[in-house]
Amino acid sequence: MTENATIAPTLSPAALAQIRAFQQNEVTEAAVYRRIAARTKDEGNRTTLLRIADEEAKHAGIWQRYTGQEMRPQRGKVRRYALIALVFGFTFAVKLMEKGEQKAQISYEELAKEAPEALEIRDDEEAHEKALLDMLDEERLSYVGSMVLGMNDAMVEMTGTLAGLTLAMQNTRLIALSGLITGIAATLSMASSEYLSSKSEGRSDALKSATYTGIAYVVTVALLILPYLLFDESHYLWAMGTMVVIVLLILVVFNYYISVAQDLPFKKRFSQMAGISLGVAALSFVIGILVKQFLGVDI
Template identity: 80%
Template sequence: MPDNTNDTVPAISPESLAQIKIFQQGEVTEAEIYRRIAARTKDEKNKAALLRIAQEEAFHAERWRRYTGEDMKPERGKVMLHTIMARVLGFTFAVKLMENGEGNAQDKYEQLAVEVPEAMEIRADEIEHEEALLEMLDEERLSYVGSMVLGMNDAMVEMTGTLAGLTLAMQNTRLIALSGLITGIAATLSMASSEYLSTKSEGRPDALKSASYTGVAYLITVALLILPYLLFDEAHYLWALGTMIVIVLLILVAFNYYLSVAQGLPFKKRFGQMAGISLGVAALSFVIGIIVKQFLGVDI
């Protein structure tokens, strides 16, 4: 990294100076965020990559300081938010979400470059070095995204269909919740066992961990989908069904957004596919529930 600290700083407009202060503040804050996340990262390779990015951010902040002449402190709220996000959702998601926000500043860099040509040099340096370092990150939980997708997607399809069918067949939220819970727990054990046997047959040493991710994702999804049937009283089964459908959509939005940030996968396409399958199965099962109820003449 070149050292330009002794270069003569040209006179610039108040507007450009204000933008530089924003950039400097951002670099100072992000450098601290990377240092905080690195301090809690056990894997030495990931820690080294995060610390190198922190150094890059600090170096860019110093280049901006030549123009402002101000020493800035990190924004505590933003540092705390991203540190907590890294603990809960993983450091890969936290840092890529932060860097995606930086990507929206391209126009501002170009405007600033009219007065400060160095701006585009700093921008190019960020893209070249920081993106390369981000690609070096290897978080364990992202290695099991396939297992989580398998568990969550299978639970979505099976449980939305099952609960929708039971809703019209039983018309009682407590009976639906009971039946759904028994079905969901049995399906969780079945899915986790199948994932274990599948990965074990491939000779993978992490078969148990992969099965655990699948089972946990399945069970959490089951619990969330059954929840409306426990909250509404016995007669409001259609309200419970509608709430369950809303929860399905919210889960799909949240999970696909997470994947779009952490792994750079397309959000709209994946969301559309998963929502179409889950809701399509639910609608078909709902109709089957009506037909079966009428055909068997069962009135619970």
């Protein structure tokens, strides 16, 4: 009789089911780390990812001694996280995956009563794997400050500008044209300001920082103007309402990305940025009404 066959029967059905779930998770995550590592150009990051993959495989081996079963990775999950890493970066992908794993760790204390190695694996994951994750150094995260600057400035300026123009012009095509001209000019201004600011600080990556700022700004501008191009000329209020929804969606996606990738609080950052952007939009909307009324401009 093998060692696996001797150990497995000592476990309760609930404990054995939990161990199988943990083993499957470790096997799959090891495959995810290896898949992402294969696409990572930086040697240091690739080495770190492979080390984490080895840690996951080691834990899977420990669980396998209890289950007596060899498991294959869940291909759908591997492909999903590989795609997330390709689109949003490997730091976001692996930390998102680890957050999913943390939800299951409440079972370790109970499981340790039947499988003492459970606590050792938990401590290993909380300490060693976290240390390895902190070693990851992804370029795009080094420029989060530049992206936040570009996106937040675009949010505040363009929501205010478009809201004001909506009531002043009441024509989606004119609003889109005016917003586009303003947005392009503001993008160039913001990118050049970031370049000069970084250059004055003696940073060698001033151009790259300015590029991230400019890209974040122009993408935000394009998304906010899009509703005014989709709705016909008379549905300017529908266009503005859709723009507000897009603002909230951008804030949700971006702040969730930052909260996962950099371990920052989501709700506080989201509420601050949403409050500023929508507050400026509301104030500009009122200004648009007043300008139209007191200047008697009718376009």
